Amino acid sequence: MWVLWTILGLIGALLLVTLVRAAFWTPERAESEPLPDETVDVEKYRKDLSDAIRIKTISNVDTDKVDWGEFQKLHKLFEERFPLVHKHLKREEISLASLLYTWEGTNPDLEPIALLGHQDVVPVAEGTEQDWTHPAFDGVDDGEFIWGRGALDMKNHLIAVLESVETLLAEGFQPERTVYLCFGHDEEIVAAKTSGAGAIADTLKARGVHLDSVIDEGGAILDLKVGSILNNRLAGVGIAEKGYADYRVSVSAKGGHSSQPPAHTAVGTLAEVVRDIEKHQFRATMPDFVYDLFCKIGKNCSYPARIVTCNLWLLKPLITFVMTKIPPAASLIHTTTAVTMANGSPAANVLPQKASVTVNFRMMPGTTLKDVEQHIRQSVRNKEIEIEYLKGKEASKVSPTDSRSFKILESLCTRTDSSMIVAPYLVMGGTDAYHYEEVCDCIYRFAPFVMDTKLLLTTHGTDERIPIACMGDALKFFKRYIRMMSAE
Numbered sequence: 001m002w003v004l005w006t007i008l009g010l011i012g013a014l015l016l017v018t019l020v021r022a023a024f025w026t027p028e029r030a031e032s033e034p035l036p037d038e039t040v041d042v043e044k045y046r047k048d049l050s051d052a053i054r055i056k057t058i059s060n061v062d063t064d065k066v067d068w069g070e071f072q073k074l075h076k077l078f079e080e081r082f083p084l085v086h087k088h089l090k091r092e093e094i095s096l097a098s099l100l101y102t103w104e105g106t107n108p109d110l111e112p113i114a115l116l117g118h119q120d121v122v123p124v125a126e127g128t129e130q131d132w133t134h135p136a137f138d139g140v141d142d143g144e145f146i147w148g149r150g151a152l153d154m155k156n157h158l159i160a161v162l163e164s165v166e167t168l169l170a171e172g173f174q175p176e177r178t179v180y181l182c183f184g185h186d187e188e189i190v191a192a193k194t195s196g197a198g199a200i201a202d203t204l205k206a207r208g209v210h211l212d213s214v215i216d217e218g219g220a221i222l223d224l225k226v227g228s229i230l231n232n233r234l235a236g237v238g239i240a241e242k243g244y245a246d247y248r249v250s251v252s253a254k255g256g257h258s259s260q261p262p263a264h265t266a267v268g269t270l271a272e273v274v275r276d277i278e279k280h281q282f283r284a285t286m287p288d289f290v291y292d293l294f295c296k297i298g299k300n301c302s303y304p305a306r307i308v309t310c311n312l313w314l315l316k317p318l319i320t321f322v323m324t325k326i327p328p329a330a331s332l333i334h335t336t337t338a339v340t341m342a343n344g345s346p347a348a349n350v351l352p353q354k355a356s357v358t359v360n361f362r363m364m365p366g367t368t369l370k371d372v373e374q375h376i377r378q379s380v381r382n383k384e385i386e387i388e389y390l391k392g393k394e395a396s397k398v399s400p401t402d403s404r405s406f407k408i409l410e411s412l413c414t415r416t417d418s419s420m421i422v423a424p425y426l427v428m429g430g431t432d433a434y435h436y437e438e439v440c441d442c443i444y445r446f447a448p449f450v451m452d453t454k455l456l457l458t459t460h461g462t463d464e465r466i467p468i469a470c471m472g473d474a475l476k477f478f479k480r481y482i483r484m485m486s487a488e
């Protein structure tokens with residue numbers, strides 16, 4: 001009997017502790033002193049962005065297929081629209097069409113900062129041109145949105161940086177730290193062997209430059225509304241990005257005529273291999289920053305909900321398990337495996353001599369290309385398989401969240417909107433920022449545009465567009481960012 005009473009007593013005590021803990025489990029008081037207002041010219045920004053979208057700076061794996069004239073047009077547009085930038089900053093063309101601008105700081109002892117952007121965009125998928133409300137390269141401004149390829153990824157960001165520097169120069173602002181504007185030309189080429197951003201980073205490295213911080217695309221500001229439980233804005237700051245790997249896995253067999261087939265053709269044998277690969281997923285573990293993200297959101301929930309969220313530490317294994325069952329959530333906590341392409345014989349009546357699948361992996365920081373190959377070998381029972389590495393890149397390093405630059409980013413957000421939750425997160429795709437690891441430890445991927453998820457999903461897709469309502473705040477953000485970040 002006493003065992004029962006002890007258990008009941010313990011449960012009661014836990015409940016009591018939880019109730020009290022939930023009451024006090026609230027967000028750390030963010031710095032909320034409002035920032036001085038900034039003058040911005042949204043009309044000009046709208047026009048410049050529309051015109052930039054009209055220039056088809058489409059990158060291609062095969063550089064012979066790139067229309068370099070379009071990049072020259074974009075460079076000309078920059079020169080015309082941003083005369084002060086071109087008067088006061090040193091401009092260098094790097095690699096094929098990348099640009100490096102240097103805005104010399106007044107204090108050479110301080111480490112410089114860099115604002116990144118890419119000039120290229122992805123093409124419109126063939127056959128989907130007619131699905132667009134407005135043609136992808138018309139840069140239509142209908143008063144509510146600016147439509148077109150690059151409106152979100154990332155001519156919006158690139159032009160905003162240039163507008164902000166132009167306005168700061170017009171106001172006579174001088175940075176203490178040197179400010180670099182680094183605009184690559186081929187970010188959209190996944191795992192390219194050489195890249196514009198890489199060439200810029202190499203140039204800086206050769207000059208002995210070490211950067212205080214880098215800001216690039218990656219995160220956004222999302223509305224977090226869950227009934228009466230949560231009503232905040234979430235600024236996701238990418239502190240790391242996943243790795244990328246394509247492997248081809250093949251099995252060989254005797255060929256021959258399909259009229260006299262064996263029990264299993266190479267394709268049949270390969271089916272087993274695919275099954276093994278899919279069955280043995282990488283183990284999921286919740287990284288600290290994902291847990292921190294949940295804690296930050298949890299602390300901002302209203303009281304009754306906090307009774308649950310304040311016990312996240314207890315629920316961690318359960319949450320991790322549930323997350324593995326939801327693909328978008330699972331991608332945050334494990335290296336993903338996707339079998340994407342398959343190949344057999346060249347004709348329907350020919351037995352394949354070789355059959356292969358291509359598997360795409362997105363690695364968590366800490367999992368290397370080598371680990372992936374080893375994982376394939378261990379997962380597949382058939383030891384006759386051939387594994388071929390096609391292309392890839394390692395996951396990035398993880399940038400600190402206690403650095404001067406992260407804290408400035410955080411205070412910039414909370415001083416603009418005190419309800420904003422600034423949370424580090426993991427970027428799924430690749431960014432140019434990855435190339436700057438050798439010259440910088442504090443790399444943050446963040447675009448200061450308030451966006452709903454539905455719009456974010458138009459990136460690389462049909463009807464990519466940016467709401468005009470968020471453009472003024474983005475300009476203010478970059479002006480403040482340069483003011484605060486370039487000071488000592």
Ligand SMILES: [Zn+2]
Binds near residue numbers: 118154217
């Ligand atoms: Zn991009």
